[in-house]
Amino acid sequence: MGYLSTDKVKHHFHDVVIIGSGGAGMRCALQLADAGHRVAIITKVLPTRSHTVAAQGGINASLGNVLSDHWQWHMYDTIKGSDYLGDQDAIEYMCRAAPLLVRELEHQGVPFSRLEDGTVYQRPFGGQSREFGEGGQASRTCAAADRTGHAILHTLYQQNLRAGTHFYQEFFALDLITDENGCQGVMAWDIAKGEYHLFQAKAVVLATGGAGRVFKMTTNAHICTGDGGALAVRAGLPVEDMEFFQFHPTGIADVGPLITEAVRGEGGYLLNGDNERFMLRYAPTAGDLASRDVVSRAIALEIREGRGCGPNKDHVLLKLDHLGTELILAKLPNIHELALRFAGVDCTKEPIPVQPTMHYTMGGIPTNRFGEVVSKGADGVEASYPGLYAIGEAACVSVHGANRLGGNSLLEIVVFGRACGNQVLKRLRHHRYHPPLAPDCWQAGMERVEGWLRTAGKQDGLKIAEVRLRMQTIMQDHFSVYRTEAVMAEGVERIEALAAELEHAALSDGSRIFNTELVEALELDHLMALARVTAAGALARTESRGAHARDDYPERDDADWLRHTLAGIRDNKVELDYKPVRMQPMTVPSFPPRKRVY
Numbered sequence: 001m002g003y004l005s006t007d008k009v010k011h012h013f014h015d016v017v018i019i020g021s022g023g024a025g026m027r028c029a030l031q032l033a034d035a036g037h038r039v040a041i042i043t044k045v046l047p048t049r050s051h052t053v054a055a056q057g058g059i060n061a062s063l064g065n066v067l068s069d070h071w072q073w074h075m076y077d078t079i080k081g082s083d084y085l086g087d088q089d090a091i092e093y094m095c096r097a098a099p100l101l102v103r104e105l106e107h108q109g110v111p112f113s114r115l116e117d118g119t120v121y122q123r124p125f126g127g128q129s130r131e132f133g134e135g136g137q138a139s140r141t142c143a144a145a146d147r148t149g150h151a152i153l154h155t156l157y158q159q160n161l162r163a164g165t166h167f168y169q170e171f172f173a174l175d176l177i178t179d180e181n182g183c184q185g186v187m188a189w190d191i192a193k194g195e196y197h198l199f200q201a202k203a204v205v206l207a208t209g210g211a212g213r214v215f216k217m218t219t220n221a222h223i224c225t226g227d228g229g230a231l232a233v234r235a236g237l238p239v240e241d242m243e244f245f246q247f248h249p250t251g252i253a254d255v256g257p258l259i260t261e262a263v264r265g266e267g268g269y270l271l272n273g274d275n276e277r278f279m280l281r282y283a284p285t286a287g288d289l290a291s292r293d294v295v296s297r298a299i300a301l302e303i304r305e306g307r308g309c310g311p312n313k314d315h316v317l318l319k320l321d322h323l324g325t326e327l328i329l330a331k332l333p334n335i336h337e338l339a340l341r342f343a344g345v346d347c348t349k350e351p352i353p354v355q356p357t358m359h360y361t362m363g364g365i366p367t368n369r370f371g372e373v374v375s376k377g378a379d380g381v382e383a384s385y386p387g388l389y390a391i392g393e394a395a396c397v398s399v400h401g402a403n404r405l406g407g408n409s410l411l412e413i414v415v416f417g418r419a420c421g422n423q424v425l426k427r428l429r430h431h432r433y434h435p436p437l438a439p440d441c442w443q444a445g446m447e448r449v450e451g452w453l454r455t456a457g458k459q460d461g462l463k464i465a466e467v468r469l470r471m472q473t474i475m476q477d478h479f480s481v482y483r484t485e486a487v488m489a490e491g492v493e494r495i496e497a498l499a500a501e502l503e504h505a506a507l508s509d510g511s512r513i514f515n516t517e518l519v520e521a522l523e524l525d526h527l528m529a530l531a532r533v534t535a536a537g538a539l540a541r542t543e544s545r546g547a548h549a550r551d552d553y554p555e556r557d558d559a560d561w562l563r564h565t566l567a568g569i570r571d572n573k574v575e576l577d578y579k580p581v582r583m584q585p586m587t588v589p590s591f592p593p594r595k596r597v598y
């Protein structure tokens with residue numbers, strides 16, 4: 001076992017290690033690097049290839065540049081959008097902080113689109129209202145054309161380069177280093193050089209993004225494999241509300257790339273096979289700008305009842321040519337290009353074929369509004385896990401509850417990136433030295449890679465890509481827009497059986513240098529763990545709430561299910577537990593559950 005000697009592991013010391021260079025990780029790093037700390041970002045791709053770069057439509061803040069607005073209206077919309085599963089203290093915090101954070105981005109250099117008077121351009125998005133739903137549609141989403149994430153990520157990257165953040169790019173985080181005092185660092189694999197690195201830190205922040213690749217059809221990049229949640233599960237921690245995956249109503253049919261909600265915000269609308277604007281039937285007030293779960297279900301129902309479009313009647317159409325070429329090319333240039341490239345459609349002339357597509361991971365690593373990872377102790381009381389933090393799509397803070405509103409995720413990553421940075425600063429005041437680590441602390445991480453490399457070339461081994469496709473297909477077929485007991489129960493069985501089969505998977509390539517199949521195998525471990533907890537949590541939840549819609553339990557059940565799911569894996573078995581929703585905001589009265597209509 002020569003590889004276990006220490007000279008095979010490079011040991012680094014940082015005040016803080018952040019895993020992930022998306023908007024969340026970058027915003028957090030900036031807060032800490034600007035305060036003079038030695039901050040490292042580990043990222044498995046080049047920093048600006050993180051999925052944040054793909055965000056299109058915009059970021060919400062009640063600036064009131066177009067129509068009057070108030071953070072409490074934003075808070076109300078977010079709670080209603082979450083189907084009352086969102087934690088109201090975190091939601092208040094986020095909505096109050098939003099205008100400050102967006103102005104800060106503007107000053108950091110984000111090239112927002114502008115109104116005539118020079119202020120930041122804001123467009124209407126789904127689920128937005130004024131005066132607590134009484135004042136009609138709001139216009140709350142700040143945009144840089146339809147490339148808002150690109151603008152934000154590049155700006156934050158440049159700010160981090162200025163601030164002196166250390167980037168370890170194309171490094172894959174393998175394992176959290178934990179002991180009785182909490183999290184002490186992380187083991188990582190240098191993908192390009194094939195070397196092991198041990199990062200010791202006084203605080204570790206998981207900012208690893210979503211897990212969309214659990215499903216077959218998704219708007220998410222190939223790198224969205226839920227690594228942070230799976231690392232937490234490996235460390236014995238649970239993940240929260242994983243049964244809530246958002247289906248975006250308008251992915252390009254058959255292929256998946258996203259057509260932003262901004263298209264409907266700018267005046268586009270959906271048509272079924274009878275050329276009918278069917279959303280007006282489902283949501284008489286909000287129409288095409290109802291919340292995403294509502295629109296996705298409406299499309300699924302239209303298709304199910306035979307009113308889909310195309311030869312297989314399996315999609316609907318998104319019409320926007322009436323907006324005019326000038327507006328489309330100025331405000332939605334990226335959509336124009338995507339539709340041409342992926343659907344062969346010139347959207348200034350024809351409608352785009354669309355269908356609901358997996359888009360966003362509402363669940364994740366449980367945290368409080370300071371970004372601290374929380375879990376129940378042996379005494380059943382929730383406490384923060386020392387030294388470990390989680391932010392962004394990887395975390396469940398939970399501001400999105402059972403359904404996220406468009407434009408709230410870019411907001412979440414900067415708000416909680418900053419809040420977490422501030423909380424870490426407090427910890428660093430009291431934790432000034434690196435403690436000694438257990439001498440074998442890197443072994444588990446190293447064994448993950450060595451274990452896979454040993455399988456290389458095994459004759460009867462299953463292929464990684466094949467197991468992944470089977471997993472994605474099971475999730476797509478059994479845990480889609482509409483769910484039922486029998487279909488999900490079969491899904492749970494099939495996923496559990498496949499997870500056992502994964503042990504017989506083998507690499508075909510045993511090289512250590514830039515072995516992308518090895519990286520995919522490590523990611524598949526992560527996806528499989530999250531698929532298992534997602535499936536179990538979904539089967540157990542006998543109600544319909546937000547993105548979790550059941551044919552057999554069509555109503556929301558607040559008496560039994562106004563609570564968060566916590567799911568972990570112990571002794572290779574999925575374990576479920578629950579905790580209450582935080583209904584008490586910080587300073588304003590609570591918004592109690594009401595029937596959700598749009």
Ligand SMILES: Cc1cc2nc3c(=O)[nH]c(=O)nc-3n(C[C@H](O)[C@H](O)[C@H](O)COP(=O)(O)OP(=O)(O)OC[C@H]3O[C@@H](n4cnc5c(N)ncnc54)[C@H](O)[C@@H]3O)c2cc1C
Binds near residue numbers: 391
């Ligand atoms: C197509 C699309 C459009 C969207 N549009 C909008 C929008 O208009 N408005 C909005 O509010 N939201 C939008 N969203 C959602 C939003 O973009 C994301 O939720 C958000 O950007 C996530 O940011 P993040 O920093 O949490 O993670 P990401 O940006 O996904 O970054 C994750 C990082 O973690 C790193 N990482 C992961 N695992 C490992 C590992 N094992 N080792 C090392 N590094 C690792 C990756 O390299 C990456 O740097 C959109 C999402 C998609 C997919």
